[in-house]
Amino acid sequence: MHFAPTSQRKIMPMSDLKNDRFIRALLREPVDMTPVWMMRQAGRYLPEYRETRSKAGDFLSLCKNTELACEVTLQPLERFELDAAILFSDILTIPDAMGLGLYFEAGEGPRFRKTVRTEADVAELQVVDTAKDLSYVTDAVSEIRRALSGRVPLIGFSGSPWTLATYMVEGGSSKDFRHVKAMLYREPEVLHQLLDVLADSVIDYLNAQIRAGAQVVQLFDSWGGSLSDAAFPEFSLRYMRKIVDGLIREHDGRKVPVIVFTKGGGLWLPELADCGADALGLDWTMNLGTARQLVGARVALQGNMDPSVLYGRPDQIRTEVDRILRAYGHGPGHVFNLGHGIHQYVEPESARVLVDAVHELSLQYHTAG
Amino acid sequence: MHFAPTSQRKIMPMSDLKNDRFIRALLREPVDMTPVWMMRQAGRYLPEYRETRSKAGDFLSLCKNTELACEVTLQPLERFELDAAILFSDILTIPDAMGLGLYFEAGEGPRFRKTVRTEADVAELQVVDTAKDLSYVTDAVSEIRRALSGRVPLIGFSGSPWTLATYMVEGGSSKDFRHVKAMLYREPEVLHQLLDVLADSVIDYLNAQIRAGAQVVQLFDSWGGSLSDAAFPEFSLRYMRKIVDGLIREHDGRKVPVIVFTKGGGLWLPELADCGADALGLDWTMNLGTARQLVGARVALQGNMDPSVLYGRPDQIRTEVDRILRAYGHGPGHVFNLGHGIHQYVEPESARVLVDAVHELSLQYHTAG
Numbered sequence: 001m002h003f004a005p006t007s008q009r010k011i012m013p014m015s016d017l018k019n020d021r022f023i024r025a026l027l028r029e030p031v032d033m034t035p036v037w038m039m040r041q042a043g044r045y046l047p048e049y050r051e052t053r054s055k056a057g058d059f060l061s062l063c064k065n066t067e068l069a070c071e072v073t074l075q076p077l078e079r080f081e082l083d084a085a086i087l088f089s090d091i092l093t094i095p096d097a098m099g100l101g102l103y104f105e106a107g108e109g110p111r112f113r114k115t116v117r118t119e120a121d122v123a124e125l126q127v128v129d130t131a132k133d134l135s136y137v138t139d140a141v142s143e144i145r146r147a148l149s150g151r152v153p154l155i156g157f158s159g160s161p162w163t164l165a166t167y168m169v170e171g172g173s174s175k176d177f178r179h180v181k182a183m184l185y186r187e188p189e190v191l192h193q194l195l196d197v198l199a200d201s202v203i204d205y206l207n208a209q210i211r212a213g214a215q216v217v218q219l220f221d222s223w224g225g226s227l228s229d230a231a232f233p234e235f236s237l238r239y240m241r242k243i244v245d246g247l248i249r250e251h252d253g254r255k256v257p258v259i260v261f262t263k264g265g266g267l268w269l270p271e272l273a274d275c276g277a278d279a280l281g282l283d284w285t286m287n288l289g290t291a292r293q294l295v296g297a298r299v300a301l302q303g304n305m306d307p308s309v310l311y312g313r314p315d316q317i318r319t320e321v322d323r324i325l326r327a328y329g330h331g332p333g334h335v336f337n338l339g340h341g342i343h344q345y346v347e348p349e350s351a352r353v354l355v356d357a358v359h360e361l362s363l364q365y366h367t368a369g
Numbered sequence: 370m371h372f373a374p375t376s377q378r379k380i381m382p383m384s385d386l387k388n389d390r391f392i393r394a395l396l397r398e399p400v401d402m403t404p405v406w407m408m409r410q411a412g413r414y415l416p417e418y419r420e421t422r423s424k425a426g427d428f429l430s431l432c433k434n435t436e437l438a439c440e441v442t443l444q445p446l447e448r449f450e451l452d453a454a455i456l457f458s459d460i461l462t463i464p465d466a467m468g469l470g471l472y473f474e475a476g477e478g479p480r481f482r483k484t485v486r487t488e489a490d491v492a493e494l495q496v497v498d499t500a501k502d503l504s505y506v507t508d509a510v511s512e513i514r515r516a517l518s519g520r521v522p523l524i525g526f527s528g529s530p531w532t533l534a535t536y537m538v539e540g541g542s543s544k545d546f547r548h549v550k551a552m553l554y555r556e557p558e559v560l561h562q563l564l565d566v567l568a569d570s571v572i573d574y575l576n577a578q579i580r581a582g583a584q585v586v587q588l589f590d591s592w593g594g595s596l597s598d599a600a601f602p603e604f605s606l607r608y609m610r611k612i613v614d615g616l617i618r619e620h621d622g623r624k625v626p627v628i629v630f631t632k633g634g635g636l637w638l639p640e641l642a643d644c645g646a647d648a649l650g651l652d653w654t655m656n657l658g659t660a661r662q663l664v665g666a667r668v669a670l671q672g673n674m675d676p677s678v679l680y681g682r683p684d685q686i687r688t689e690v691d692r693i694l695r696a697y698g699h700g701p702g703h704v705f706n707l708g709h710g711i712h713q714y715v716e717p718e719s720a721r722v723l724v725d726a727v728h729e730l731s732l733q734y735h736t737a738g
Binding site for chain 1: 545546547550551553554555594596597598599600601633635636653654655656659674675676677678680681682685689692708712714
């Protein structure tokens with residue numbers, strides 16, 4: 001065990017990490033201030049990102065170019081005092097590796113050339129072999145770890161099985177999830193088969209990321225909130241639990257925390273808190289103090305500012321940061337984040353105001369040291 | 370008072386209503402079986418609707434044609450044993466009457482020719498005078514009441530101020546509510562001014578519908594769920610409460626129940642239950658039994674089946690109806706509905722299965738008579 005019991009040590013960086021605030025918070029250990037990162041922090045709101053991306057061509061080429069993926073991953077860290085880096089990639093790499101042909105049309109979101117609609121379509125799918133089919137992702141992880149040189153931890157990630165299934169069955173983004181829900185209600189056993197192949201693939205994929213150097217992993221259950229209260233445990237939560245159970249939880253002598261983020265899952269927080277994850281992501285619809293009461297000591301919480309707050313003036317952003325920190329209250333177990341990816345129209349300076357405000361205003365809530 | 374105390378009467382239709390199950394359920398009075406209607410029950414899934422609409426031209430022309438609006442309102446009642454009719458109209462009639470120029474592009478959803486983005490834009494808006502600017506709506510209400518001839522109650526409706534504001538500021542539908550949320554976080558006082566004009570307009574509009582014959586009214590807060598837990602009470606709930614306070618609650622000697630439906634508002638149910646409404650609409654993300662426990666005797670509940678269940682086979686639809694009825698349990702106060710509008714690709718026969726299953730399977734939960 002790399003971790004000494006909390007009582008025996010001061011808050012010192014782990015041997016190979018200059019800043020381990022993020023990992024400590026995920027494990028509900030004392031920190032000096034609340035760590036912060038932003039979903040989609042390497043993204044279109046940064047002019048330097050737009051420049052690198054124009055060099056790469058389209059979005060997917062950028063994901064598949066190890067050097068450039070590493071470059072954009074580090075860009076936000078050059079600007080802001082972020083406490084974590086997140087692998088630059090897409091949640092749809094797994095279905096792409098399964099042969100569905102992912103592509104992006106300008107302003108249209110992701111699309112697949114091939115959809116998965118029938119029992120025969122599902123039967124054709126094979127569990128992804130990350131080493132063979134997704135080495136560009138693990139290469140990027142290793143490269144980013146080298147470039148980070150222990151500055152902050154690196155987050156690896158994957159889409160949840162349900163979320164991946166929505167794109168695979170619909171053939172892209174959807175408003176009403178017509179085809180995948182028709183499958184859910186009409187041929188639930190076919191959907192279960194699809195989710196099972198996906199869960200096994202995600203386990204292989206995330207474990208490969210962990211072996212390559214990802215120090216934390218996050219499951220994005222972006223569309224879990226579209227399910228009914230009866231369908232969520234059966235078609236999303238169940239497979240996330242299977243994944244969490246199958247993950248490498250300790251690597252290089254250190255725990256690898258797992259974050260599960262079901263957008264729109266506030267009503268199911270008590271069930272989510274028992275899925276085996278170390279932390280749960282929260283969107284902005286739930287009060288963070290209420291959430292903390294509900295989950296108790298079972299998990300840390302990550303969130304939960306509406307990304308639109310970043311359209312406000314600096315004083316307005318600080319007020320909202322303060323409100324969220326106050327809602328969580330004293331003690332460990334909180335990672336500050338947005339409740340969804342940062343919008344492309346936000347001014348980079350507003351992100352700086354956010355990051356600095358979290359650190360400054362959270363000091364009062366942490367007394368360890 | 371038209372209503373005698375429950376203990377003094379058998380469940381008999383109101384003098385002028387052959388079927389008052391829906392109104393009784395909203396007022397938490399005993400019923401023989403659970404009433405059911407479907408949001409968007411007069412819609413594209415019905416071939417006869419598509420035929421009438423093709424006669425009218427576009428969607429808005431259909432709303433503005435009294436005779437045809439009446440015709441489509443009654444179409445689903447000719448097919449199914451529904452317990453309520455709902456005025457055929459659109460939630461965006463108020464901003465259209467304010468001069469924003471509503472139009473619909475094929476497959477694109479609603480659009481406005483003019484947007485409301487600045488303080489000056491908001492200052493130009495005037496409270497709508499329904500009698501002058503929206504008489505086509507009240508004409509339709511009167512006409513439908515005549516045509517219904519007391520068969521079932523007629524529901525009038527409006528969008529909530531926040532929901533109307535999202536369309537007015539964005540200029541149409543939106544995924545991220547970029548402009549309206551920028552207004553919320555950057556110029557909240559401007560948004561409050563807009564919401565205030567809208568609330569006054571909705572009061573005038575719904576009261577005019579009630580005077581014209583609407584026996585129940587529903588507020589559609591379709592985008593309330595996009596707000597943060599801190600913003601919802603201030604920018605949506607507050608104005609819905611103002612509206613409920615301003616409505617005619619008794620007309621023609623009978624109570625006029627008010628339903629408030631915040632899609633994605635499950636987390637705020639306790640606050641919503643105190644807004645003065647008689648009933649709350651629920652989408653499919655919340656267990657109906659949990660919801661009932663939370664609201665207690667304060668309000669009735671309407672919902673909450675995922676419309677996608679209607680892609681299932683008859684036995685699968687019945688199973689889901691049964692699950693929802695069981696979740697609510699015994700006693701009055703439940704109106705069965707979908708958690709959102711019925712999808713255009715649903716087979717009409719599946720809607721019949723739903724309606725009949727609700728009536729048949731709910732008998733065991735009602736012992737009054």
